[in-house]
Amino acid sequence: MWLLTILAIAAVIGIHLWWRRKFAALSGQRAAEIEASHRRQQQTNVDAKAQQQILFNSMIEGLLLLDRTQKIYLANRAFKNLFGLKIELRGKTILEALRLHELDDLVKRVQAEGQVFDYELKLPDLSERWLRVNAAVISNSAGEREGTILVFHDLTRLKQLERTREEFVANVSHELRTPLSLIKGYVETLLDGARNNPDVAERFLKIIERNTNRLDLLIQDLLTISALESGRIKLNLQPVELRQLAGKVFTDLHARAENKNVSLINELPELTASADANRLDQVFANLVDNAIKYGRASGAVKIGGKKLEDGRLEIFVRDDGPGIPPEALDRVFERFYRVDKARSRDQGGTGLGLSIVKHIVQAHGGEVRAESETGKGATFFFTLPESKMG
Ligand code: ADP
Numbered sequence: 001m002w003l004l005t006i007l008a009i010a011a012v013i014g015i016h017l018w019w020r021r022k023f024a025a026l027s028g029q030r031a032a033e034i035e036a037s038h039r040r041q042q043q044t045n046v047d048a049k050a051q052q053q054i055l056f057n058s059m060i061e062g063l064l065l066l067d068r069t070q071k072i073y074l075a076n077r078a079f080k081n082l083f084g085l086k087i088e089l090r091g092k093t094i095l096e097a098l099r100l101h102e103l104d105d106l107v108k109r110v111q112a113e114g115q116v117f118d119y120e121l122k123l124p125d126l127s128e129r130w131l132r133v134n135a136a137v138i139s140n141s142a143g144e145r146e147g148t149i150l151v152f153h154d155l156t157r158l159k160q161l162e163r164t165r166e167e168f169v170a171n172v173s174h175e176l177r178t179p180l181s182l183i184k185g186y187v188e189t190l191l192d193g194a195r196n197n198p199d200v201a202e203r204f205l206k207i208i209e210r211n212t213n214r215l216d217l218l219i220q221d222l223l224t225i226s227a228l229e230s231g232r233i234k235l236n237l238q239p240v241e242l243r244q245l246a247g248k249v250f251t252d253l254h255a256r257a258e259n260k261n262v263s264l265i266n267e268l269p270e271l272t273a274s275a276d277a278n279r280l281d282q283v284f285a286n287l288v289d290n291a292i293k294y295g296r297a298s299g300a301v302k303i304g305g306k307k308l309e310d311g312r313l314e315i316f317v318r319d320d321g322p323g324i325p326p327e328a329l330d331r332v333f334e335r336f337y338r339v340d341k342a343r344s345r346d347q348g349g350t351g352l353g354l355s356i357v358k359h360i361v362q363a364h365g366g367e368v369r370a371e372s373e374t375g376k377g378a379t380f381f382f383t384l385p386e387s388k389m390g
Pocket residue numbers: 286290291294295319321322323324332333337338339340344345348349350351352353354355378
């Protein structure tokens with residue numbers, strides 16, 4: 001009986017202990033599972049956060065997240081670059097971080113209206129910069145406001161292009177209107193009776209002819225510029241003998257030079273460039289024409305050149321006229337830029353010659369520059385690739 005009782009108690013204790021061990025093992029396993037899952041979750045969170053960070057920082061747009069108290073919660077790399085900021089922004093208000101009242105006002109507007117799209121913000125830097133801002137309030141599923149998101153897009157390049165286009169259209173209209181109104185005026189005067197005086201009529205008709213030629217030249221130059229800028233022109237590259245080409249351009253412009261008693265000197269050695277002969281003809285012609293136009297009467301225009309150490313060919317066109325002031329040396333290659341407007345127009349200039357030269361040289365992979373010492377003439381240099389076949 002005792003034995004039975006003891007056996008029964010031992011069995012109960014054994015079962016209990018077995019259960020305890022089993023339970024302990026089970027709960028240990030469970031705990032480990034829970035911990036592992038927790039760790040996995042944490043790892044996933046870390047990965048997601050890292051991915052989020054990579055994503056935000058690889059965005060071209062600047063991104064700014066504000067928390068519900070309007071303090072900065074996140075600012076991505078593009079945002080910091082746009083505003084030139086290197087400091088930590090988290091926890092700061094917009095005014096503290098950027099001192100931009102306009103942006104602070106925009107955030108207030110977003111709070112009132114829920115969202116603001118296509119807001120154009122001009123940054124008060126020295127270099128004019130424009131941003132487009134899209135902003136909206138972020139709400140959770142319960143409709144409570146969690147913060148504000150602002151996305152910034154750099155509009156500066158677009159604005160610059162827009163302005164260049166507007167300036168170009170304004171310049172072209174002006175350039176066209178000047179000869180046109182002269183033609184119109186003289187035609188009206190002729191019709192009003194001036195045609196009855198043969199001398200006056202001849203003089204007026206010559207003015208009309210000169211201005212129609214100017215219009216023609218301007219339109220030709222405009223078409224060339226537009227074709228060069230849009231990349232529509234395909235270069236027909238061939239070996240071009242530069243000395244020979246300079247000689248041909250001198251012959252073409254011989255009469256103009258003679259009118260001013262200017263001597264044309266070809267000092268180019270035998271060099272063969274890989275170039276489009278017709279386009280290069282235009283480069284030489286524009287530079288020599290300018291040298292005659294703006295050089296001194298009874299002066300000299302020289303073309304020379306050499307092979308540079310890096311294998312490129314460098315050509316120059318030099319005159320001994322009044323030269324170009326230092327501040328205008330780079331600008332003369334801009335469309336319609338002239339040092340002396342009246343002088344250029346008097347000489348029939350369109351203000352596009354050097355811009356065409358620059359485009360053609362660049363299309364050949366070369367560079368162009370001007371050097372001048374006031375009173376001692378101007379020299380235009382440009383480079384071209386050497387022909388490997390020549
Ligand atoms: P333009 O039709 O007025 O000659 P360009 O583009 O050829 O236009 O030249 C721009 C300006 O550069 C000219 O108006 C002139 O003021 C200046 N320039 C060009 N070549 C010379 C030069 N050889 N000497 C002095 N000034 C020059």
